[in-house]
Amino acid sequence: MTTDPKWRRRKTARPGEIEAAALEVFAERGFAAAKLEEIAERAGLSKAAIYVYYPNKTELFRAVVGAxxxxxxxxxxxxxxxxxxxxxxxxxxxxxxxxxxxxxxxxxxxxxxxxxxxxxxxxxxxxxxxxxxxxxxxxxxxxxxxxxxxxxxxxxxxxxxxxxxxxxxxxxxxxxxxxxxxxxxxxxxxxxxxxxxxxxxxxxxxxxxxxxx
Amino acid sequence: MTTDPKWRRRKTARPGEIEAAALEVFAERGFAAAKLEEIAERAGLSKAAIYVYYPNKTELFRAVVGAxxxxxxxxxxxxxxxxxxxxxxxxxxxxxxxxxxxxxxxxxxxxxxxxxxxxxxxxxxxxxxxxxxxxxxxxxxxxxxxxxxxxxxxxxxxxxxxxxxxxxxxxxxxxxxxxxxxxxxxxxxxxxxxxxxxxxxxxxxxxxxxxxx
DNA sequence: CCAGTAATTGACCCGTCGGTCATTAGCAGG
DNA sequence: CCTGCTAATGACCGACGGGTCAATTACTGG
CATH class of the missing domain: 1.10.357.10 (Tetracycline Repressor, domain 2)
Incomplete structure (x- = not known):
């Protein structure tokens, strides 16, 4: 059997998915109460992976709101x-x-x-x-x-x-x-x-x- | 010399002062980002003293907004x-x-x-x-x-x-x-x-x- | 003046969460 | 097929801040 990979490399698709998930969570909880872990979960990746695309939480917020x-x-x-x-x-x-x-x-x-x-x-x-x-x-x-x-x-x-x-x-x-x-x-x-x-x-x-x- | 006391007992005056300070800080920072330490500082007492009057941060917030x-x-x-x-x-x-x-x-x-x-x-x-x-x-x-x-x-x-x-x-x-x-x-x-x-x-x-x- | 009480504090505890890093594993190119 | 690159991860760290508690000090009543 060909086992499903545990994760995929999808460099171009990630940012959009992360921002969409982040918008949801930020909207629900507010900036401070929003957890990166939860954003990661909804975007279907790990918290650490977010840091490949955004240097920190604030910058992610900026990207979401600005875009x-x-x-x-x-x-x-x-x-x-x-x-x-x-x-x-x-x-x-x-x-x-x-x-x-x-x-x-x-x-x-x-x-x-x-x-x-x-x-x-x-x-x-x-x-x-x-x-x-x-x-x-x-x-x-x-x-x-x-x-x-x-x-x-x-x-x-x-x-x-x-x-x-x-x-x-x-x-x-x-x-x-x-x-x-x-x-x-x-x-x-x-x-x-x-x-x-x-x-x-x-x-x-x-x-x-x-x-x- | 009669030294000034380090603090006063002012049980009745405290709640009003705490709520006033809390309103300021909550308004400036939002609930999550508001620090009890800062509220205490502005109200002129220690963080621990707040807990004499309010069981926790949420309840304090409730009191401020409700009042x-x-x-x-x-x-x-x-x-x-x-x-x-x-x-x-x-x-x-x-x-x-x-x-x-x-x-x-x-x-x-x-x-x-x-x-x-x-x-x-x-x-x-x-x-x-x-x-x-x-x-x-x-x-x-x-x-x-x-x-x-x-x-x-x-x-x-x-x-x-x-x-x-x-x-x-x-x-x-x-x-x-x-x-x-x-x-x-x-x-x-x-x-x-x-x-x-x-x-x-x-x-x-x-x-x-x-x-x- | 002297307890006894209770308001107040400073030091501490501990959970949570943003952020880091060595390691793993998908995948493209030869 | 295999090798090198890097996207992605899980385990970890450290700071920060809410909440606690024993010790301290201002009062009050006798």
Missing amino acids: RAAPDIETIAAILETADLPFAELARAMLARMAEAMSRPGLRSLARMVIAEGRNFPEIAQLWHDGVVARALAAMSAAIARAQARGEVRPGNPRLMALSLIGPMMLGALWIEVMVPAGGEPIDLTALAAEHFATVADGLLIKDEARAA | RAAPDIETIAAILETADLPFAELARAMLARMAEAMSRPGLRSLARMVIAEGRNFPEIAQLWHDGVVARALAAMSAAIARAQARGEVRPGNPRLMALSLIGPMMLGALWIEVMVPAGGEPIDLTALAAEHFATVADGLLIKDEARAA
Whole structure:
């Protein structure tokens, strides 16, 4: 009988598998409480083998968080730069896309991790700030400013308006991450996006002018 | 010469001091990375003395998070239950109060901690859910539902509307906690509250009816 | 002033986990 | 087939930090 080898040499495949496992464990336990042994186990190799690919735990963390930062953001930025769609359509599409992105656990738990570990890893926070959040915010502010120039959006600070737009989606995502496991009522992010879009478009209040009609 | 004693017996004063120091350290480092030695140092006693008042680190954490949960929320809930103020005034006052509460680091960093450690401490998340977040959300949903019944607010899911209201303030608070230390542009929460109120009241879009005037 | 009590401490213990290293074993090239 | 390279391992180390305990010292009541 040809016995199965105890392990395989798979130099190119390893890093991806390690990072995937690490993302899981870091997301579940947080940086400090995550054990390399557990990451190794889930990645299907030994703890020592991790050190072939990453010099230490911190660097592995950096690789995990840094790698998966950009992709979803690009899509959102692309939507916002679709110039000359009416702002209402832009906003609706953006909120829908964000609901979608935050419905999958990947980006969502990553966001929670950045919030959780940002203080202890200033460079991680900076990486996300520069590469993800600030860019998204800037793209959105720019879109709002353009819409203001076209007379579609009322005057006001575009940056603060951008926060008004994305705040509820972030809160929804964090609710799912933190409160639902603790017994909180689930939230349908798509429904939230729709409801919030209605509010952003027309406000919550019923206008007096409506009575005049 | 009457020599100063090396230490004092201050049984009643200790718990408060320990919890204050613990809040600081937990907020700075996170639960796992917080060292009891450092908490002891800042509280002005020895590590061993902490164990007179708390059986272990986890229990201390529980005490810290549990204790400071309620007070600010009560104020906000009280505002929302001021029945029969016009909803617009209710919302404006609530947002202003929230901006104020989140401008101080206490509640703000506590919120970040709950997000950070909620997964590892389900009971903490549950404590906050039951005692703080769910109650605030319920009070707000109720206020919105009442306003809908009076015809002040458009139809729609009150719970999702409540998330629309508070989302941006939470995001602002987290921005200050996480991104500003990493070089992010600061945010004036009071200005954010005002801008967001304007959006919630009337929306971002300039109405066509306005042209008719 | 003098016990007796209990708050407080410093030194210690020990489990855990990040990180290292000599050794093993898969595999490619001749 | 076998030989050399190196991916991969298991056993180990050392530091760090949570938690304990006997000894110490501030008080309190008589």
